[in-house]
Amino acid sequence: MLSANLSAIFYLVSGVLFILALRGLSSPETSRQGNLFGILGMIIAITVTFLSTGNFSNGFIFVLIFILVGGSIGAFIAYRIPMTAMPELVAGFHSLVGLAAVFVAISAFLNPEAFNLGTVGNIKLGSLIEMSIGAAVGAITFSGSVIAFLKLQGIMSGSPITFKGQHPLNAIILISIIVLIYLLCASQSSNLFWILLAVSFLIGFLLIIPIGGADMPVVISMLNSYSGWAAAGIGFTLENTALIITGALVGSSGAILSYIMCKGMNRSFFNVILGGFGATDETSGKSVKEQRPVKSGNADDAAFLMKNASSVIIVPGYGMAVAQAQHALREMVDTLKKNDIKVSYAIHPVAGRMPGHMNVLLAEANVPYDEVFELEEINNDFANADVAFVIGANDVTNPVAKTDPQSPIYGMPVLDVEKCKSVLFVKRSLSPGYAGIDNDLFYKENTLMLFADAKKMTEDITKNL
Amino acid sequence: MEIDPLIFRLSIFILSIFVGYYVVWSVTPSLHTPLMSVTNAISSVIIVGAIIAGLSGNNDTIFNTSSIFGFLAIALAAINIFGGFLVTQRMLAMYKKKKKDK
Numbered sequence: 025m026l027s028a029n030l031s032a033i034f035y036l037v038s039g040v041l042f043i044l045a046l047r048g049l050s051s052p053e054t055s056r057q058g059n060l061f062g063i064l065g066m067i068i069a070i071t072v073t074f075l076s077t078g079n080f081s082n083g084f085i086f087v088l089i090f091i092l093v094g095g096s097i098g099a100f101i102a103y104r105i106p107m108t109a110m111p112e113l114v115a116g117f118h119s120l121v122g123l124a125a126v127f128v129a130i131s132a133f134l135n136p137e138a139f140n141l142g143t144v145g146n147i148k149l150g151s152l153i154e155m156s157i158g159a160a161v162g163a164i165t166f167s168g169s170v171i172a173f174l175k176l177q178g179i180m181s182g183s184p185i186t187f188k189g190q191h192p193l194n195a196i197i198l199i200s201i202i203v204l205i206y207l208l209c210a211s212q213s214s215n216l217f218w219i220l221l222a223v224s225f226l227i228g229f230l231l232i233i234p235i236g237g238a239d240m241p242v243v244i245s246m247l248n249s250y251s252g253w254a255a256a257g258i259g260f261t262l263e264n265t266a267l268i269i270t271g272a273l274v275g276s277s278g279a280i281l282s283y284i285m286c287k288g289m290n291r292s293f294f295n296v297i298l299g300g301f302g303a304t305d306e307t308s309g310k311s312v313k314e315q316r317p318v319k320s321g322n323a324d325d326a327a328f329l330m331k332n333a334s335s336v337i338i339v340p341g342y343g344m345a346v347a348q349a350q351h352a353l354r355e356m357v358d359t360l361k362k363n364d365i366k367v368s369y370a371i372h373p374v375a376g377r378m379p380g381h382m383n384v385l386l387a388e389a390n391v392p393y394d395e396v397f398e399l400e401e402i403n404n405d406f407a408n409a410d411v412a413f414v415i416g417a418n419d420v421t422n423p424v425a426k427t428d429p430q431s432p433i434y435g436m437p438v439l440d441v442e443k444c445k446s447v448l449f450v451k452r453s454l455s456p457g458y459a460g461i462d463n464d465l466f467y468k469e470n471t472l473m474l475f476a477d478a479k480k481m482t483e484d485i486t487k488n489l
Numbered sequence: 490m491e492i493d494p495l496i497f498r499l500s501i502f503i504l505s506i507f508v509g510y511y512v513v514w515s516v517t518p519s520l521h522t523p524l525m526s527v528t529n530a531i532s533s534v535i536i537v538g539a540i541i542a543g544l545s546g547n548n549d550t551i552f553n554t555s556s557i558f559g560f561l562a563i564a565l566a567a568i569n570i571f572g573g574f575l576v577t578q579r580m581l582a583m584y585k586k587k588k589k590d591k
Contacts (some may be wrong), residue, residue, distance in 0.1 A: 035537075042531045043508055049516045049524050052584040059523075059581060060533055063574050073537040079544045083551045087543050090560050092537075094567025101568070102575035110522055110580075117529040117573060120565045124535050127562035131542035135555030138545030139538075150495060255532045261497060262538045268498055272505030274528040277513040281521060363526055373518065380521030386584040387519075394586055398518050 031076040032265060034068055039269030041065030046273060048177075052393055069266045107388040108345045111244060111377040114439040115173040118247045121166030122228075125254040126221065129159035132261060133217055139262060145212050151261050156205045156217070158257025160224040164169030165250040167228030172243050175232075176377060182237025190234060191298065197227045231359050235296065238342070238419075238458035240377045241285040242296045250280025281379050288373030290398075290425075318454065318466050320473040323484035326448050329472070331489060333410030335366040337402065338438055340382050341375045343416020343451070347478035350389040353415060355484045357391070363489070368405070369396040370439050372420035403440050412444040423464050433459045447471040452480050523580045530573025536566035 026034075041061045045152025048058015070091075074084070105113050132139050133147070142150040174180035201223055208216040235243050265425065286293050329335055338357070344350060357367045375382045386396055406412060414421055421441040424431045427430055441447055442465055449471055456462050465471055474481050516524050542559025546552060552560075 038534070039505070042534070043505075043512060045527060045531060046509070046512045046516065046524070049527070050519045051517060052520065052581070052586075055520060055523065055584070056578070056579045059527060059574060059577050062527055064576075066534060066570055066574070069534050069537055073540045077541060077544050081551075083544045083556070084545055086551060086560060087540055088564060090543070090563040091567045095571040097564075098568040098570065099575055102572045102579060105576065107580070107583075110526075110576075112527060113572075113576065114522075114525050117526070117569050120569045121529065121535065123543070123570070124533065124539060124562040124565040127558040128535060128538040128542055131545070131555045131558040132538070134558070135542070135545050135553070139541060140553065158545075162554070244525065248528060251532050255535050256502060258535055258538050260495075260502075262541070263494070263498065263500060265498070265539055266534050267537060268502050269505045269520070270531050270534050272502050273509040273512070274532045276506045276509035277524065277528050280510065280513045281525070283490070284518075330587050371519075378522060379525065380519060380523070383519035383523045384580055384583070387580070390583075390585065392491035392586050393518070393519055393584050396519060414590030462585070482532075 026072060026078070028076070031072045034072040035264055035266035036269075038065040038069040038072075038266045041068070041200055042266075042270050042273060045286070046277065050295060058299040060355050064392045065266075081326055107384055108348055109238060110384060111381060112173055112176040114378060115176055115244055115247065118244070118251050119169035119173060120161045120168050121251040121466060122169060122254055125162030125251075125258050126159050126166060128258050129155050129162065130221075130262070131448060133159075133214070135197045141261070147212060149209060152209050153205065154257055154260040156208055156220060158254050158261060159217075160205065161250055161257055162254035163221050163224035164228035164231070165247055165254050167225045168243075168250070169247050171229055171232040171248060172240060175237060185233040185432060186372055187298055190230070194227065194230055194235075197223060197230065201227065206487040231297070234298070236458065237377070238374075239296050241379055241381075242289075242375050244284050244378045245278050245281035245285055246297070247278070249275050249282060252276070252278055285379060288437065290433070309474070318473050319471065320475055322474070323474060323476075323481060324488050326474055327483075327485050327488035329446055329448065330360060330365065330411050330413070330485070331363065335368075335409045336360060336411045336413055337406060337409045337444070338367065338369045339412060339414045339417050339441060340369065340386070341415070341417025341420065342369070342381075343417070343418075343478055345381065345385055346418065349479035349482050350391075352479050352482040352486070354386075354389040354391055356482050356489070359486050359489045367395065368402060370399065370402045371396060372399055372417065372439055373419060373437075375417060399437060399439060405424045406440045407443040410445045412447045413442045413450070414422060414441060414447065415450045417481065418451070418463055419459045419461075421463065421465055422457070422459075422461070424461065427464075431461055433461065441465060442468055442470075445470065448474055450474045450476065450478050452477065520581075520584075522565050526573050526577045526580065530570055530577065531567040533569035533573065536563060536570065539563040539566055
């Protein structure tokens, strides 16, 4: 049996390894090594836990069985999941962390002796506070992630669900959670504990339903953050350094990602969280919409334009993921490169349904990462490029964000696509994007609309090159 | 006067938030998806709590209400640990540099 001091030191080591795992992600070269640090940290934490309980009875066998069962399911999912489904997968994984935190809290509440937290009905006050916070945040993470998962998977409509009195109701529930935690600590009543859990599940559900599909990058990041705080809450209860460090890391990581995503849309965090964006704007946008002439072309025209270009910038968006067009796109780019045309990719921070979504899809299609650029890096190059090829993106290219203070997306950083000599816009119809507003780019003199499925159009262009 | 151990844990927590803040800002935006999947995997270190919970029964009654929740939590966390690290590994393996010979 490991002494408490020694195991605390090992937990610290595993916490440090987790920090190194995140540090590795600062560049793709070091990232794989970073992931190994993470795995090592996890192995140390689990081994130390076994050694410190010193309990290798029959229960130990069952622990191994459950790890194996869960592990095989996890490994199976990890190998089978298509890269386009990554947002759903991450949302699903968040829900599991949340639920695991809830279960650990329940277990600790029912049997506090096992955790040295006191006895049933007489749990140490500090532990009870930490435990109930961990359980409440875990429950919110769980139900919120389940809703996010259903929305991303398309089982539930991605459009915001709003009703009258939604915000006051949420506010009342949030306040009641705090009151419940207070009463629970005062009375140690198990009934209050179960009510607290039920109410937390409910609020997680209510918080996410009003948020629309394209705001999912913020939601996923936020739930990522919550899962960290839940882990930290449990870490305080168990007095476990590895868990506290990890919880803080994950919590701040998710918070930073949410911030980056909000900044990419020029909206405040609360504006996103309160939801309903796009639902109201859509109707007003449609009523003022006038018929304006657009130029539309076919694959032949597009191929002609690109063949005569010397540099092409590709702007991918969520539509590319939906159409699974990343491989077809890379084949087109290969052909362009054979003709000595310089090709680069421009990624908007909120393109896709989660942070970095487009980068992963392009990497999957074997696009070298040094051809892929972020908004700030590439935005000045549009003026010197011959062709911009917009595939599945819309709002992030809308020049209205720079010109019309009335527009709901005014102030949002956008890619300066209109500065290109010509713009090719692959889209199925002229319908407005998520923000519900018309894209001025469609009607510009130098824009050629290619109305088709992204994958099919890209393949046709390749044939015509 | 002795300092409550809670204060030490709180110090670790606050300092880790700062470490997290600086480390995450240095993550390149193209790796934000692997960042989410790896944070997912490491937050499942909550499995240490689940293991303690699962082992809380004695030899006669391995399964009591408390330990069953522990075992369920072990399975959930294990899905996340294996799934999270492996899918991250799979993603990171795809990030390649331009081939020089072309």
